[in-house]
Every structure is written in structure tokens, then in C-alpha cells.
Amino acid sequence: xxxxxxxxxxxxxxxxxxxxxxxxxxAAEDEAIDLAxxxxxxxxxxxxxxxxxxxxQKFDRLSKEQASSIKSLEITKTELFVxxxxxxxxxxxxxxxxxxxxxxxxERQKIESGCHSWDYADADGTRLGQKVTPLDRAGLYVPGGxxxxxxxxxxxxxxxxxxxxxxxxxxxxxxxxxxNPLVLAAAxxxxxxxxxxxxxxxxxxxxxxxxxxxxxxxxxxxPGNAYVAAAKRRxxxxxxxxxxxxxxxxxxxxxGNTNPDWIAMDLFSQAEHDELAQSILLCPSQSFIDxxxxxxxxxxxxxxxxxxxxxxxxxxxAMILVKDMHEACEIANSIAAEHLEIxxxxxRQWAELIRHAGAIFMGPYTSESLxxxxxxxxxxxxxxxxxxxxxxxxxxxxxxxxSMIEVSETGAQxxxxxxxxxxxxEGLQAHARAAELRLxx
Amino acid sequence: xxxxxxxxxxxxxxxxxxxxxxxxxxAAEDEAIDLAxxxxxxxxxxxxxxxxxxxxQKFDRLSKEQASSIKSLEITKTELFVxxxxxxxxxxxxxxxxxxxxxxxxERQKIESGCHSWDYADADGTRLGQKVTPLDRAGLYVPGGxxxxxxxxxxxxxxxxxxxxxxxxxxxxxxxxxxNPLVLAAAxxxxxxxxxxxxxxxxxxxxxxxxxxxxxxxxxxxPGNAYVAAAKRRxxxxxxxxxxxxxxxxxxxxxGNTNPDWIAMDLFSQAEHDELAQSILLCPSQSFIDxxxxxxxxxxxxxxxxxxxxxxxxxxxAMILVKDMHEACEIANSIAAEHLEIxxxxxRQWAELIRHAGAIFMGPYTSESLxxxxxxxxxxxxxxxxxxxxxxxxxxxxxxxxSMIEVSETGAQxxxxxxxxxxxxEGLQAHARAAELRLxx
Numbered sequence: 001x002x003x004x005x006x007x008x009x010x011x012x013x014x015x016x017x018x019x020x021x022x023x024x025x026x027a028a029e030d031e032a033i034d035l036a037x038x039x040x041x042x043x044x045x046x047x048x049x050x051x052x053x054x055x056x057q058k059f060d061r062l063s064k065e066q067a068s069s070i071k072s073l074e075i076t077k078t079e080l081f082v083x084x085x086x087x088x089x090x091x092x093x094x095x096x097x098x099x100x101x102x103x104x105x106x107e108r109q110k111i112e113s114g115c116h117s118w119d120y121a122d123a124d125g126t127r128l129g130q131k132v133t134p135l136d137r138a139g140l141y142v143p144g145g146x147x148x149x150x151x152x153x154x155x156x157x158x159x160x161x162x163x164x165x166x167x168x169x170x171x172x173x174x175x176x177x178x179x180n181p182l183v184l185a186a187a188x189x190x191x192x193x194x195x196x197x198x199x200x201x202x203x204x205x206x207x208x209x210x211x212x213x214x215x216x217x218x219x220x221x222x223p224g225n226a227y228v229a230a231a232k233r234r235x236x237x238x239x240x241x242x243x244x245x246x247x248x249x250x251x252x253x254x255x256g257n258t259n260p261d262w263i264a265m266d267l268f269s270q271a272e273h274d275e276l277a278q279s280i281l282l283c284p285s286q287s288f289i290d291x292x293x294x295x296x297x298x299x300x301x302x303x304x305x306x307x308x309x310x311x312x313x314x315x316x317x318a319m320i321l322v323k324d325m326h327e328a329c330e331i332a333n334s335i336a337a338e339h340l341e342i343x344x345x346x347x348r349q350w351a352e353l354i355r356h357a358g359a360i361f362m363g364p365y366t367s368e369s370l371x372x373x374x375x376x377x378x379x380x381x382x383x384x385x386x387x388x389x390x391x392x393x394x395x396x397x398x399x400x401x402x403s404m405i406e407v408s409e410t411g412a413q414x415x416x417x418x419x420x421x422x423x424x425x426e427g428l429q430a431h432a433r434a435a436e437l438r439l440x441x
Numbered sequence: 442x443x444x445x446x447x448x449x450x451x452x453x454x455x456x457x458x459x460x461x462x463x464x465x466x467x468a469a470e471d472e473a474i475d476l477a478x479x480x481x482x483x484x485x486x487x488x489x490x491x492x493x494x495x496x497x498q499k500f501d502r503l504s505k506e507q508a509s510s511i512k513s514l515e516i517t518k519t520e521l522f523v524x525x526x527x528x529x530x531x532x533x534x535x536x537x538x539x540x541x542x543x544x545x546x547x548e549r550q551k552i553e554s555g556c557h558s559w560d561y562a563d564a565d566g567t568r569l570g571q572k573v574t575p576l577d578r579a580g581l582y583v584p585g586g587x588x589x590x591x592x593x594x595x596x597x598x599x600x601x602x603x604x605x606x607x608x609x610x611x612x613x614x615x616x617x618x619x620x621n622p623l624v625l626a627a628a629x630x631x632x633x634x635x636x637x638x639x640x641x642x643x644x645x646x647x648x649x650x651x652x653x654x655x656x657x658x659x660x661x662x663x664p665g666n667a668y669v670a671a672a673k674r675r676x677x678x679x680x681x682x683x684x685x686x687x688x689x690x691x692x693x694x695x696x697g698n699t700n701p702d703w704i705a706m707d708l709f710s711q712a713e714h715d716e717l718a719q720s721i722l723l724c725p726s727q728s729f730i731d732x733x734x735x736x737x738x739x740x741x742x743x744x745x746x747x748x749x750x751x752x753x754x755x756x757x758x759a760m761i762l763v764k765d766m767h768e769a770c771e772i773a774n775s776i777a778a779e780h781l782e783i784x785x786x787x788x789r790q791w792a793e794l795i796r797h798a799g800a801i802f803m804g805p806y807t808s809e810s811l812x813x814x815x816x817x818x819x820x821x822x823x824x825x826x827x828x829x830x831x832x833x834x835x836x837x838x839x840x841x842x843x844s845m846i847e848v849s850e851t852g853a854q855x856x857x858x859x860x861x862x863x864x865x866x867e868g869l870q871a872h873a874r875a876a877e878l879r880l881x882x
Binding site for chain 2 (some may be wrong): 014018080084090091094095097098101105109112114115116118120126128130131133135136149150151182189218219237239240243244259261262265266268269271272273285299303305309325340347348351354355356357358359360361362363364365366367368369370371372373374375376377378383384385387388389390391392394395396400402403404405406408409411412416417418419421422423426427428429430431432433434435437438
């Protein structure tokens with residue numbers, strides 16, 4: 001039987017190194033790109049608007065008439081709403097329905113994920129707590145050209161607005177002056193406050209340092225090309241950034257009791273993003289794996305993006321025959337995938353065993369693509385095994401905390417003794433004296 | 442009158458540029474240090490234990506007998522507790538009292554800051570939520586030599602253990618083989634699971650990649666020298682890291698109704714850390730500022746670290762005369778200090794106006810040094826204006842979230858239509874088909 005996707009067997013002696021090789025991805029930074037980004041950033045920092053304007057004319061192929069000033073590159077709120085009005089009715093309804101669900105989920109997240117201030121007093125009347133404040137301003141980078149995803153505008157902007165960020169500033173390059181109406185419409189729906197048609201490292205620099213026209217933000221989120229990623233790494237510290245995303249990944253755990261066509265299409269929907277995307281199936285049934293291989297061959301010729309899908313599945317995809325679902329969960333934890341689908345009877349029994357995954361899609365009806373657009377949770381998820389230590393983009397990324405400490409006079413007597421002893425132990429005598437001065441004689 | 446610390450006046454025409462100049466700090470990365478760190482990391486990745494051993498022998502000046510293997514550099518739990526037993530009674534009691542308060546605060550934080558899983562169902566029976574999981578393993582970098590702070594061991598390890606991290610692995614270099622018993626005792630009290638006497642970029646590499654003897658961790662926290670900072674930046678993505686810390690900062694807002702000696706000593710307690718540390722006082726009373734200047738001159742000769750304090754205050758310190766406390770709060774927001782003391786009647790009225798600060802110390806009895814050691818909140822705080830977008834180290838830094846999505850059959854019908862429309866709009870047909878396959882015919 002013809003098989004497009006390589007198969008591994010967890011019981012093989014060489015499975016462990018084979019899996020390691022399959023997952024290996026060298027996210028090597030390109031030194032030349034990094035230096036080019038650094039140069040652009042320094043220039044934007046020094047020359048502001050004029051530098052951004054020149055790079056925009058050059059890289060986005062805009063004439064001096066098309067880009068006469070940074071002010072002329074601002075898209076007004078009216079223009080955003082005009083783009084929304086211009087959409088076909090069904091598209092507009094879908095965009096608004098998706099936005100409403102994403103907003104509703106993130107409002108729940110704001111409540112559940114500790115995005116509130118709190119405070120308590122100890123027995124001595126000393127009050128301790130934490131004050132939560134939204135960021136003042138967030139910058140949202142949206143890629144231009146063909147890979148412009150309106151869903152990403154919703155997923156990045158809505159959590160910021162739910163968090164209470166006063167001003168969300170979107171930047172989106174418009175190569176050759178072409179604007180994407182779906183992206184502008186999504187910005188209108190998501191509540192983006194200001195938008196500029198700039199991109200690349202120059203847009204990252206403008207958001208990080210501010211220019212005469214573009215205000216400096218406190219955090220920059222959103223995906224971009226290698227120059228954007230390099231620039232974001234460089235401005236980290238001056239502003240906050242989200243994670244640097246790698247290629248998209250899906251891992252499907254299936255007990256074999258579902259429709260193989262559905263699984264094949266779910267593997268496709270990751271593979272079609274990018275030749276470097278990774279789609280893996282873990283399954284204890286060889287016959288089900290064979291059925292999925294057959295479904296893949298059946299559907300592939302129908303897919304407009306079949307070339308990308310084929311290369312991705314052949315180069316980076318895999319079907320892994322496992323001993324049982326318990327072993328599948330163990331392997332899933334070592335893979336720590338961005339998207340994890342559990343297509344199995346009683347999927348929650350297996351979800352409980354999962355420690356590392358960006359998002360867990362449970363049951364046969366939960367295709368990963370529903371999560372990408374409209375289930376509600378964020379589609380910005382940790383890639384490249386970073387779900388071991390990081391989380392989906394969320395409301396919590398747009399707030400920060402300040403510790404609140406108010407020591408009572410009584411408290412200062414006890415705490416002062418402790419602090420004095422420890423400070424002397426560390427050779428920090430002023431620390432000790434500051435505590436001792438508050439002690440009653 | 443002699444004044445050690447420069448004075449600015451918020452009403453002067455050149456105040457704004459003068460403040461900007463005062464705050465300017467070039468955290469330029471040293472290219473040579475960065476390259477040296479990169480080379481060490483690559484070597485540790487390739488050669489594991491042997492590379493770590495050779496660097497440790499070289500940089501920490503250990504003989505081949507003192508460092509015969511990485512195994513021989515492990516400090517057993519027994520040795521940690523022996524160090525605790527060896528402390529003078531008062532020191533041990535202070536360490537344990539501080540640890541208990543820090544633990545108690547962070548347990549409260551775990552409850553209040555959304556470190557729990559949650560879940561809800563919509564009208565169609567689709568269940569959405571988020572699963573919270575602690576990190577498997579955290580690495581704690583502790584500097585060796587003179588600037589070894591046992592309080593930092595408590596502040597970094599306790600939130601990890603409260604979060605539920607299974608294994609906290611401490612690394613601490615021991616130049617010339619000298620171990621700091623207070624650091625080892627703090628590790629015992631804080632619940633550190635394993636400890637190795639290694640440091641520098643080689644320790645960061647060992648924790649990030651793992652070696653034959655040292656397990657790879659998921660996140661590395663804790664302060665270090667320039668090589669450690671460069672190495673942490675480089676391994677970010679392979680593992681999580683905490684913020685790269687800049688010099689310490691204190692900003693005191695005082696209405697003039699307190700003891701000037703207390704304020705002077707609080708300014709000292711930041712300045713004594715480092716010649717680059719920054720201590721600033723904002724006050725609407727010129728006579729109070731003059732009193733603090735006098736207190737500074739009075740106390741300075743008594744301080745063992747007077748050379749460091751004097752240089753820090755002269756180079757980077759300032760007294761700023763403000764119009765009123767409202768203006769002081771505005772200026773405080775633009776400074777976004779690591780430590781903010783509000784010494785004023787009814788300090789909370791002013792704290793409400795503060796949007797950006799790592800920690801806010803309220804009232805005359807809350808010296809910053811109490812917060813450093815034992816009030817309870819963490820002393821690892823955002824520096825260099827990063828409190829605009831980041832938070833104190835906390836339990837939330839040692840957990841991560843996975844989105845949980847279980848779409849019902851009914852839900853899949855509505856969501857499938859929306860996803861299909863949006864996916865076609867983005868040119869991602871496999872995404873659309875995956876949703877459409879779940880629609881009832």
C-alpha cells in the first residue's frame with residue numbers, strides 16, 4: 001500500500017532517536033538578518049518618522065506620493081469601519097460572530113486568571129497584596145501581503161482590549177499599496193484604536209521607541225517574518241514581546257474510534273500553513289493508521305494547497321503506532337505540541353494525563369480549525385516545545401502586577417529584627433539600619 | 442549648605458530633558474561577552490559534563506581533585522541541612538521566619554492570581570476552559586562569591602515550590618572552592634531539590650540542554666553576571682527565563698511629614714547595592730529635602746559601604762522638588778521604578794494614582810528593606826522601566842496554561858459555518874474542509 005507519511009513504531013529499538021530526529025528543528029537565527037534588523041532599529045531610534053518613511057517606500061515599493069509622510073500612512077477609524085461595511089454579508093457576520101466568541105472567552109479568562117487586585121492583612125495589621133494594572137499601550141504587528149490573517153487581528157487585539165489596554169496600535173505593511181479589507185475589517189471589529197500601514201523591523205522600531213507621529217507602546221505582539229522576529233528580540237527589554245513563533249504543529253492522539261477522513265483533514269489543516277509545519281498522529285491501531293494514510297491519498301489531489309501539504313507531510317509528518325493510549329499520552333508530553341487533538345472515547349481521561357500542550361482539542365467534533373477561528377480560546381499558542389513553560393496568548397499578557405506592602409508599626413518591630421539579622425548576614429548595613437531606625441527604643 | 446545629591450525642580454524649563462538624562466541607562470550588551478557565552482553554550486551542548494567540568498576548573502580555579510566529576514560537584518540535601526544546622530541560632534530563626542512569611546504570601550498569590558484550572562459550558566454544550574500545570578523542573582541560578590544573597594535563594598525557590606514545580610535545581614559557583622553556608626542553609630529552608638557548585642554560562646548551558654548528570658530544566662531564574670545574562674538571553678526559547686535585571690532602583694514619594702533620617706537610610710539601602718543603583722526622592726517641600734540632604738551627610742561616614750553609596754548617590758541619585766503630590770505621582774508613572782516608597786499621610790490615596798511600579802511600599806514603617814527580606818512579597822522586581830509591562834517574580838511564573846476545547850455536536854454545526862467562511866477568506870481550504878466534514882448533511 002502506498003503511504004505518503006512516514007510511519008514509526010514506539011516499540012522499535014530505535015524509536016527514541018527517530019522521534020528526536022523527527023522533532024529536531026533548527027530555529028537558527030540568520031546573522032545577516034539580525035544585523036540588518038539592528039541597523040534599521042538604530043536608524044528609526046535616531047531619525048524617527050523620516051527613517052520609517054524611507055524604509056517603507058523602499059521595502060513596500062511605495063512612491064513618495066503614496067507615502068508622503070507617516071501621517072499619510074495612518075488608517076483612520078472611519079476607514080476601518082468602511083472596510084467592515086464593504087464585506088459580503090456572510091463574511092461580516094462570520095467575523096463578528098467569531099469576535100463575539102473570542103471576546104466572551106477572554107472575559108471569562110480575565111475573571112478566572114487572576115487579572116484583579118487583591119489585598120489581605122496579617123495579625124499585626126500589616127497589609128500585603130498585589131495591584132493589577134492593564135498596559136497603557138500595546139502594539140499589534142500584522143503581516144501584510146498574502147499571508148494576512150484577519151483571525152490573527154482578532155486573537156491579538158481582543159485580549160488586549162478585554163484587559164483594559166487604553167490604546168491598541170496596529171501596524172500592517174501594504175506592499176505595493178495593496179490594503180487587505182478583511183484585515184482592516186477585523187481591526188474595526190476587534191477595537192483597534194489606531195493603525196499605520198508600515199511593517200518590517202522599521203515598524204517594530206517605531207512601536208518600541210516611538211517617533212514624532214507614532215506613540216511608543218509598552219508591548220509588541222503578533223507574528224512577522226524573520227526581520228520582524230529579529231527586531232522583536234532586539235527591542236525586548238525596552239518593551240515586552242510575545243513569544244517568537246516557530247512553524248505550526250499538530251499532534252493527534254486517536255484511539256481509532258473515529259472517522260479517518262476527519263483525522264486526515266485535521267493533519268492537512270496544519271500542513272497547509274507551511275512546508276515546515278508538523279503534523280503527527282499517535283494511534284494504537286495499525287488498521288486505523290492505514291485508513292488515515294488512504295484518506296490522505298484520497299483528499300490530497302482536491303486540495304488547492306496540495307504542494308505545501310505534501311511537502312510538509314513528507315518532510316516533517318509522521319504516523320506513530322503506539323502500544324496504547326497511556327503510552328500515547330507519555331509521548332505527547334515529550335513532544336509538548338502547540339495543538340493537541342484527543343479523538344477518543346472519554347477524551348478527558350487522557351487530557352488529565354497531559355502536562356504539556358498549547359491547546360487541547362477534545363472529542364471528534366473539535367477540529368483544530370474551529371479553535372483557530374471561533375471556538376473562543378486564543379489561537380496564538382506556544383510552539384517548538386515551549387508549552388513546557390509558556391501559555392496561550394491571553395488577557396494575562398496585557399496586565400502587570402505591582403506588589404503592595406503596608407507594614408504596621410507593630411509589624412515593623414518583628415520584621416525589623418528579622419531584616420536586620422539577614423541584612424547584616426549579607427553585608428548590607430544600610431538595609432539593616434533602615435529597618436533598625438523603625439524599631440522602638 | 443553642602444549637598445551630596447543633585448537637586449532638580451519640576452517647575453524648571455529644562456526639567457523634562459534633565460529627568461530623561463538622569464534616567465538614561467545604557468544596558469549595552471558587550472559583543473565580546475555575548476560571543477564568549479555563545480561559545481561556552483555550544484560546547485556544553487556538544488560535550489555535556491566534560492565541558493562543564495573543564496570550565497568550572499578554569500573559571501572557578503578548582504583543581505582536578507576539587508572538581509573530579511560533575512557528580513562530585515553535587516551538594517547533597519544532607520549537606521544543605523548540615524549548613525542550616527551550623528548557623529548561629531538567631532540567623533537560622535531569621536531565615537526560617539522570612540521563609541515562612543514569603544511562603545505564606547505566595548500561597549495567597551497562588552489562590553488570588555489565577556493559578557488554577559477552570560472550565561465552563563456554553564448554551565450548545567461546548568466546553569471551554571484552561572488547564573493550569575506547574576513546570577516540571579526549574580533551574581535557579583545563584584551568584585557565588587561575595588555578592589551571594591541567601592534572601593535571593595528564598596525569593597526564587599519558594600514561588601516555584603508553591604507553584605508545585607517537582608524539581609528545583611540550584612546552581613551556585615564556588616570560586617576557589619569556598620561555599621557560602623547561608624546560601625546552602627537558605628536552599629535547605631526553601632526546599633531546593635538538587636544543587637550543583639557550578640556557575641557562569643556553563644551552568645546556564647547545563648540547565649538549558651541537560652548533561653549526562655544535570656537534568657535539563659524548563660525555566661531558568663535568578664540573577665547573575667554579564668556572562669550569565671548573555672547566556673540566559675541565548676537559551677531563551679529552549680527554556681523560559683525571567684527578566685534580565687538592571688541596576689536596582691528606589692523612588693521615594695514623600696509629603697515631608699516623616700523622619701528625614703528614615704528617608705535618607707532608605708535611599709542608602711538602594712545605593713549600597715551598586716554604584717549604578719539609583720535612588721531618587723520626590724518631595725513638595727524644599728525644607729524637607731534639605732533635611733534629608735543633612736541626614737545623608739550625617740549618616741554617610743558611619744556606613745561600611747560609604748564609597749559605593751556616595752558614588753551611586755552622586756552619579757545617579759536626585760532630589761526632585763515637585764509642585765505637589767499629584768505631580769509626584771505623574772512623575773513616578775513616567776519613571777516606572779522597581780521600588781516605590783510612598784511616605785505620606787493616607788498613602789493609599791497616592792498609590793491609587795500609580796500605574797507603573799514593581800512594588801509599592803506604603804507608610805512610614807514600610808522601609809524597602811523589610812520588603813527585601815521578610816514582608817512576604819517577592820524581591821525580584823522589574824527594573825529599568827519594565828514595570829510598564831512586567832510583574833514581580835511570582836507563582837504565576839512557574840505555571841503555564843493549556844486551552845481546553847471540547848465542541849459538542851450541536852456546537853460544531855454553528856462553529857463549522859463560521860470557521861468555513863473565515864478559512865476560505867484566508868485561503869486555507871483544508872481548515873475549511875476540516876470544519877465542513879463535521880457538518881451534518
